[in-house]
Amino acid sequence: MSTPTVPLSTAEKIHSRGPRESVMSRAAAMLIMGVFTLYFLTPIWWLLVTSTKAGGEITRTAPLWFTPNSISTFFANLIELFQYQDGLFIKWLANSALYAGAGALLGTIIAAMCGYALAKYEFKRREIIFNVVLSGVLVPATALALPLFLIFSEVNLTNTYWAVFLPSLVSPFGVYLARIYAAASVPDELLEAARLDGAGELRTFFTVSTRLMAPALVTIFLFQFVAIWNNFFLPLIMLRDQALFPVTLGLYAWNSQISQIPELRTYVIIGAFVSIVPLIIAFLGLQRFWSSGLSAGSVK
Amino acid sequence: MRMHHGKTTAAVVMVSALALAGCSGGGDSSGAPGAAACEPSNGPVELTYTAWVPGMDQVVELWNEENPDIQVTVQTGPNGNAGTYRNFFNQLQAGNAPDLGQIEYDALPNFRVQDGLENIAACEGIAEASDQFIDWTWSQVTFGEEDAVYAVPQDSGPMAMFYRADLFEQAGIEVPTTWEEYAAAADQIRGEGGYIHNFQRADVNWFAGLVWQAGGQWFSSEDDGWEVNLTGEESMQVAEYWQGLLEDDLVSTVPSFSDEWNASISQGEQWTWVSAVWGTRHLQSAAPDSAGKWAVAPMPQWEEGQSAASNWGGSTTAVLKGSDHPYEASQFALWLNTDPEALALANELGGLYPAATAGADLEAFSGKSDFFGGQVVYDVFAEATQNVDPEFTWGPTMTQTYTDVSDGFGEASQVNQPSWRPSSALNSKPLSR
Numbered sequence: 001m002s003t004p005t006v007p008l009s010t011a012e013k014i015h016s017r018g019p020r021e022s023v024m025s026r027a028a029a030m031l032i033m034g035v036f037t038l039y040f041l042t043p044i045w046w047l048l049v050t051s052t053k054a055g056g057e058i059t060r061t062a063p064l065w066f067t068p069n070s071i072s073t074f075f076a077n078l079i080e081l082f083q084y085q086d087g088l089f090i091k092w093l094a095n096s097a098l099y100a101g102a103g104a105l106l107g108t109i110i111a112a113m114c115g116y117a118l119a120k121y122e123f124k125r126r127e128i129i130f131n132v133v134l135s136g137v138l139v140p141a142t143a144l145a146l147p148l149f150l151i152f153s154e155v156n157l158t159n160t161y162w163a164v165f166l167p168s169l170v171s172p173f174g175v176y177l178a179r180i181y182a183a184a185s186v187p188d189e190l191l192e193a194a195r196l197d198g199a200g201e202l203r204t205f206f207t208v209s210t211r212l213m214a215p216a217l218v219t220i221f222l223f224q225f226v227a228i229w230n231n232f233f234l235p236l237i238m239l240r241d242q243a244l245f246p247v248t249l250g251l252y253a254w255n256s257q258i259s260q261i262p263e264l265r266t267y268v269i270i271g272a273f274v275s276i277v278p279l280i281i282a283f284l285g286l287q288r289f290w291s292s293g294l295s296a297g298s299v300k
Numbered sequence: 301m302r303m304h305h306g307k308t309t310a311a312v313v314m315v316s317a318l319a320l321a322g323c324s325g326g327g328d329s330s331g332a333p334g335a336a337a338c339e340p341s342n343g344p345v346e347l348t349y350t351a352w353v354p355g356m357d358q359v360v361e362l363w364n365e366e367n368p369d370i371q372v373t374v375q376t377g378p379n380g381n382a383g384t385y386r387n388f389f390n391q392l393q394a395g396n397a398p399d400l401g402q403i404e405y406d407a408l409p410n411f412r413v414q415d416g417l418e419n420i421a422a423c424e425g426i427a428e429a430s431d432q433f434i435d436w437t438w439s440q441v442t443f444g445e446e447d448a449v450y451a452v453p454q455d456s457g458p459m460a461m462f463y464r465a466d467l468f469e470q471a472g473i474e475v476p477t478t479w480e481e482y483a484a485a486a487d488q489i490r491g492e493g494g495y496i497h498n499f500q501r502a503d504v505n506w507f508a509g510l511v512w513q514a515g516g517q518w519f520s521s522e523d524d525g526w527e528v529n530l531t532g533e534e535s536m537q538v539a540e541y542w543q544g545l546l547e548d549d550l551v552s553t554v555p556s557f558s559d560e561w562n563a564s565i566s567q568g569e570q571w572t573w574v575s576a577v578w579g580t581r582h583l584q585s586a587a588p589d590s591a592g593k594w595a596v597a598p599m600p601q602w603e604e605g606q607s608a609a610s611n612w613g614g615s616t617t618a619v620l621k622g623s624d625h626p627y628e629a630s631q632f633a634l635w636l637n638t639d640p641e642a643l644a645l646a647n648e649l650g651g652l653y654p655a656a657t658a659g660a661d662l663e664a665f666s667g668k669s670d671f672f673g674g675q676v677v678y679d680v681f682a683e684a685t686q687n688v689d690p691e692f693t694w695g696p697t698m699t700q701t702y703t704d705v706s707d708g709f710g711e712a713s714q715v716n717q718p719s720w721r722p723s724s725a726l727n728s729k730p731l732s733r
Contacts, residue, residue, distance in 0.1 A: 055585060059563035146390065153394035159375075236383050237390060240350055240375040240398065249378075253352070256379035259557050260578060260651055261354050262585030 044276070051077060051270035055263060077270045089271055091243060092250040096229055097278070098161075099246055103168035104224035111171045111220055115178025116209055120191065130179065136172030142233045149237045163238035164246070168228045174220040181216035182209065218289035225282055247275045338423035338627050343369075345628045350375045351402035352384060353615075355649025359642050363635060370628045372400075380404055380615075381699060392416045392621060399623040400633060403451060404615045405440045406505060406694040409519070411618065412443060412450055413526075413696040418619040421449040423630035432638055436690035437655040441616055443521065443693075450618060452633040453655035455646075457576030457613035458684035459509055462583060464571050465595040465673060467494065475597055479541060482572075482600040486550040494571045498564070499546055500556040501709035504702040506612055510538045510574070512692045513610035514602055519695030526695055530705070537602075562586035574599055576612035577653045577681040584671050592670060596677040598684060609684035614655065653681065660685070 042064075050058060052070035054077070061067050081089055118130050148167055152158045157166075186209050194204040210217065235249045242250065251271050254264045349360065349372050357374040364371050375398065377384045385407055391397035392414070403411055411417050421427050426449050430438050437453035468475055471492050476482035486496035500506045508518065516534030520527045529535075545551045552569070554560045564570050566587035573579060583594060599609055617633040619626050636642055638656045646652045647664050654662070665678035695701065 055588070059559050059566055059586070060589075149390055150394055153391075153396050156396075158391075158394070158396060236378070237387060240348075240377060240387070242376045252382070253376065253378040256382035257352060257354065259582060262582055265585075 047269065047273045047276075051273040053266075055266050058265070058269075074270075077266055078274070081267050081270050081274070084267055088242065089247070089250065089267070089274075092245050092247040093275070093278075095244060096246040096248070096275070099164055099168060099231075100225050100228040103165055103228045104221050107169045107171050107224045107228075108174060108217055108221045110169055111174030111224075112178045112210065112213060112217055113205065114175045115180075116182045116186070116205060116213070118175070119179045119182035120186065120188070120209075133172050133175045136170075137176060141167075141227075141231070145234045145237045148234065152238065158238050159240045159244065161244060164231075164235050164244075167234060168224075168231065171220065171224050171227075174224060177216055177220055178213065181213055185212045185216075215289050218286050222282060222286055226279060229279060247271070251275065338420060338630065340627045341625050345370045345625045347372045347400060347623075347625060347629055347632060348375060348398040349373065349400040349402075349617075349632070350377060350384065350388070350398045351617075352377055352379050353402065353646065353650035353652060356646070358649060359636065359645045362639075362642055362645065363632060367632075370632060372632055380407055381702075385410075385699075388416065388620065389414065395622055397620040397622055399619065399625060399629045401618055401620050402454070402615050403618045404613070405437070405611075406508075406698045408440060408451060408616060408618070409443070409521075409526075409694050409696040410698060411620075416621050417450040418621055418623060418626045418629075419448050419450060420452075420619050420626055420630040420633075421447050423627050425634060426452070426630050429634055429638065432657060433655050434657055434685050434688075436611065436688045436692070437614070437616075439690045440694070451616035452618075452630070452637050454615045454617050454637050455613075455652035456655045456685060456688075457578055457611050457653065458681045458688060459513070459574060459576050459599055459610045459612050460680045460684050461597050461599050462573040462575060462579055462594055463597060464568065464590070464593055466593040467492075467568060467571055476600050477597075478604050479600045479602055483541070483545065483550075486545055487548070489571050490548075490550050494569050495552040495564075496550060496571050497545075497574065498552045498554055498556060498561060498570055499542060499709075501553070502706055503556055504705045504709075506556075506575070507538070507542075507705070509576075509610040509612040510542075511535045512689060513599060513608050514538050515608070515689060517692060518701070519693050521693060526697075528695055528697070528701075530701075557582075566590060577678070578613065578651055580669070580671070580677060581651050592673050594672050595675055596672060596680045598680060607683075607687050608689065609687035611688050614653075616655075 046064060049064055049066055049070075052066055052074040053061060054073050057067055057073075067073070114133070118126060118133075144167070149158060152163050157163050190208060190212075191204060194208055199207070229246075230248060231246070232248045232252065235244075235246050236252070239245055239249065242253065245253070251268055254271070255268045258265050258268070347370065349356075351374060354376075356376065360372050360374045377387065380403065384401075385403070388397060388401055388403075388411070397416075408417075427447075429452070433453045434456060437456055441451040441453055442448050443450065463475060465475075467489075471488065473485050473488050474481065476485045482496065489496045511518065511534060514534040514537060516532050516538065518528065518530055518532075518535065520529075542551070546553070552564060554564055561570075565573075565583065566589050568590065573583070575582075580596075584591070598607065601608060617636055619629040619633065623629050636646075637654065638658065640658060640662070643652075643654045643656060643659050644662050644664065647654065647659075647662060653659070659665075660678075660682040665682070666676070668674045669677050
C-alpha cells in the first residue's frame with residue numbers, strides 16, 4: 001500500500017497501481033469509513049455490554065461500559081436465558097440453525113443448478129425464463145408472506161416446519177448470481193471435454209462445474225443463510241406453536257411481553273446477542289469466498 | 301394558547317356492521333342475532349388455544365389432567381397488536397383459526413364486526429355466568445346484544461394512582477384526590493425538580509382510560525353502524541387538562557416503558573403514575589431501589605367526593621368462528637376464568653388480575669406489599685374495579701385509532717414548540733378504516 005518512489009508514466013500507473021490518491025482523499029476515505037464502522041459497531045457494543053448487566057443495572061449504570069461484576073452477571077444471564085421455560089431459547093436457536101442451515105444449503109444447490117442450466121444450455125425461451133426469475137428479485141419476500149399463508153392453508157401445512165422451510169429454498173438472486181458466474185467461470189471447452197470423456201451432465205455439474213463456481217456458491221449460501229436467519233415476517237404469519245419459532249420471532253414475542261413480564265427484558269437483550277453470534281461466525285469463516293464471489297457478480 | 305372547539309366532529313365510520321360481517325370469509329355467518337344451539341360433541345375433543353400470557357400452558361395443564369376427553373393445546377405468540385390479531389384474521393380467512401383465542405377488550409369489537417367470534421350464549425352455563433364477573437367486563441363481551449355472549453372475560457386492569465409517599469411527605473405536599481389538586485401539586489413538584497407524571501403519548505389506551513374515568517365515550521354502536529367521536533365534551537376536558545400540564549412543562553415526555561423512563565422512575569424524578577394494577581409489577585422491576593417508598597391511592601377525581609375509576613388493559617377468552625367444538629371450547633373458557641385454582645396460577649405465572657369477582661379473594665391479593673411500604677395495595681384496585689363505568693365501549697377500529705391519535709400526539713410532541721396538543725391530536729384525524 002505504499003506510494004511508489006520511482007516516477008512512473010501515466011499508462012504504467014493505471015495498469016500497475018491505479019490512479020495515485022492524494023493523502024487528503026485517503027484521509028477523508030478513512031474518516032468516512034471510520035465513522036460508519038463506529039455507527040454500525042456501537043449498537044453491537046451496546047448489546048454486548050448490556051447483556052453483562054442484571055435487570056436494574058441497565059438503567060442505573062453507564063450504558064456503554066461494563067460493571068465490576070460483568071463477567072459473572074453475563075454467565076448468570078446466559079444460564080437463566082437457556083433455562084427459561086425449559087430451554088425454549090435453545091430450541092429456537094436450533095430451529096433457526098435448521099431453517100437457515102438446511103434451507104441455505106438446499107437453496108444454494110437449487111439456485112446453482114438453475115443458474116448453471118440457464119448459462120450453459122441452449123433452449124427455447126431461455127431469456128424469458130431468466131427474466132421472470134430476475135423479476136423475482138424485485139418482489140419483497142414480505143409481500144409474498146400472506147399469499148403463501150393462504151396457499152399453505154389449502155394444503156394444511158401452516159404451523160409446521162415446512163411452512164417456513166419450503167419458501168426459504170427459493171432465491172432468485174442466487175439464480176442470477178449463479179448464472180453470471182457460471183457463464184464467466186465455466187469454459188464450454190471444459191464441458192465438451194468432460195462429455196467426450198463420457199461423463200453425464202449431472203456428474204459434470206457436481207464434479208467439475210460446482211468446483212469452478214465455488215466462490216459464487218459460497219456467496220449465495222451466505223446470502224441465503226443471513227436472509228433466512230433474519231427472516232421474521234414469514235414465520236410470524238405461518239407459525240403458532242412456539243416450539244417451531246426461529247430465534248427472531250421468539251425474541252420478538254418475548255419483547256412484546258416486556259410490559260407484563262419485566263424480567264424478559266434481560267432475556268431479550270442477551271438472547272439478541274447470542275442470536276447474532278452464528279452470523280458473525282459464518283461471516284468471518286466464509287469471508288474470503290464471499291468477497292471474491294461478490295465482485296465476480298458485480299463486474300459482469 | 302389553548303384552542304376551544306365548540307363543535308364536535310363526529311365521524312360515522314362503519315358502513316354497517318352487518319354488511320361487513322357479510323364480507324368476511326371465515327366460517328358460516330348466520331346473520332340473525334341470537335345464539336345457535338350449542339351441543340356437546342361426541343367422543344374425545346382436541347382444542348387449540350392461542351394466547352400470550354406467560355405460563356398459560358401450565359394453567360391449561362390443570363384442565364387437561366381433569367378433562368381427559370377435552371384436551372387443550374396452548375400456542376403462544378406475540379402480543380395481540382404485535383401480530384397475533386393479524387394472524388387470527390388471516391387464519392379466520394383461511395378457515396384454520398384456533399378454537400380459542402386471547403383477545404383484549406379493545407380489540408373485541410373489531411373481531412365482532414368482522415364476524416370472527418362464535419356466539420356462545422346458548423352453551424351450558426355461559427349466560428348464567430354473568431354475575432360471576434365484574435359488571436363492566438361482562439358488558440364488554442355481550443356488546444349489549446340480547447342472547448349474546450362473544451367471549452369470557454379473563455383479566456382486567458383497574459386503574460389507580462401510584463405515588464412516591466416519601467417524596468410527597470418530605471416536600472409537605474398533600475397527596476391529590478382531585479385533578480384540580482393534582483395540577484396544583486404538579487406545580488409544586490416541578491419546583492422540587494421532579495415531574496408529577498410522564499405523558500404517555502404512545503399509550504393511547506392509557507389516555508382512553510382517563511377519558512373513560514371522566515365519563516367519556518369514544519364509540520357508540522348504533523343500529524346502522526358505529527359512531528366514533530373522539531372530541532366529546534369529556535374527551536376534550538381530559539385532553540385540555542393534559543395539554544395544560546404539557547405546556548407548563550409539568551409532565552415529562554420520555555417514551556413510556558423505555559429505559560429512559562425506567563431510569564427517570566428509579567432516580568425519583570417521577571412522583572406519580574396513574575396506571576393499572578399490573579403497574580405494580582412494572583414498578584418493582586423498573587425501580588427496585590425505590591422499594592418501600594411507593595404507595596397507591598385511588599385516581600384523582602374530576603369532582604370532589606366522587607369515586608370514579610377506570611381500566612387500562614385486560615383480555616377475554618373468545619371462541620373463534622369456525623371452531624368445530626364451541627360447546628367444549630366455551631366450557632374450557634369458563635373454567636379457565638372462574639376456577640380459583642386456575643385464576644391463582646394465572647396470576648402467579650402470568651400476572652393476571654382476574655375479571656371474575658371471586659378473583660379478588662385470591663390469597664395473592666390479600667397480603668401486605670413491602671414494595672409499597674406495607675400497604676395492602678390490591679384493596680385499592682379491588683375497589684377501583686367496582687367503580688369502572690360499565691357503559692364504556694370500544695370500537696371496531698382501535699388499531700387505526702391508536703395509530704392516528706398517537707401520531708397526533710407525536711406531531712405535537714416536538715419539545716419547545718408551543719404545540720403540545722393532545723386536544724388537537726384528537727381533532728386532527730378523522731377516523732377511517
